[in-house]
Amino acid sequence: MTFDEFSIKTLIRPVVDFPKPGVIFRDITPLFQSPRALRMVADSFIQRYVEADFSHIGAMDARGFLIGSIIAYELNKPLVLFRKEGKLPADVLSESYKTEYGEAKLEVHADSLCEGDKVLIFDDLIATGGTLLAAVQLVRRMGASIIEAAAIIDLPELGGSQKLQDSGIPTFALTCFALNDQ
Template sequence: MIFDEFTIKSLIRPVADFPKPGVVFRDITPLFQSPRALRMMIDSFIQRYVESDFTHIGALDARGFLLGPILAYELNKPLILFRKKGKLPSDLLEETYQTEYGDAVIEVQADSLCEGDSILLVDDLIATGGTLLAAVNLVKRMGASVYETAAIVDLPELGGSHRLQDIGIPTFTLTAFSLDDR
């Protein structure tokens, strides 16, 4: 199926003043309610990564979990979960980071990656980049490297994709919204 950015972008619903006044939340759930849009999204990611040489896919809590398992299955890669604090058992590594709304903590199982592994990190959206940057730090602490970060949406004015690129982490998104896009 041919990728159609207009279709993808038109299905992402803006929700004003959520989760707090002044924020325009980009609701991706309509993309998953449309079989055509879901196939376009997944096929676009598969086409981009089918011949790539990373070893793992990392899905970020929570909406990265919508894409990560599908991509891991389609690309035949192990899936690593990066979860909010208190959701994973076993020996964990954790990283505190800033979000648009305050401090948060992300965790990963300490034995998830080894030296020489390379991971594609997947989330729904890149805003300030806090969650992805925290995941990058966890990956590096395990001795592995980040191949690229991928998301459905970039909000470039919030600087996350630029922050990732500034530390040498490539980013890929299917579409972007300006803060003026309503």
């Protein structure tokens, strides 16, 4: 079975009214429970980026860590962890951002990147783009650049991928959902 024949959408569970009424949460845990599906997802990203010119992979807390770490390992790239506030032990840079549900802060170790580094950033999905845009700002503050923001899922109606593109960041997602898709 090839990736084209296999629909990852069938393994992304819609959870209605989570974390609040009116929201359809896209749960990727069933995708990770299928070794075959996980391999197909990882292989798709690996094939896309195997010859790309970049130095680091950045992964968003927490579900972005799942796919970002696999890709970093397979492509032999250093992994930069972007964490929620208060989770990193050394000197950090912080960036506030808005989420679908409120406000938050994203942090990264201040010594994670150097001027001239080129970063590919990963998250499980692109919704409003807040987390990824905060990561972009942190990367730029360290003198590095973003080559692309990648995710398993895009929710284009929430505008995040467009905001990233408007900021000069190309985006890529394996699949997308309309807000009301179940």
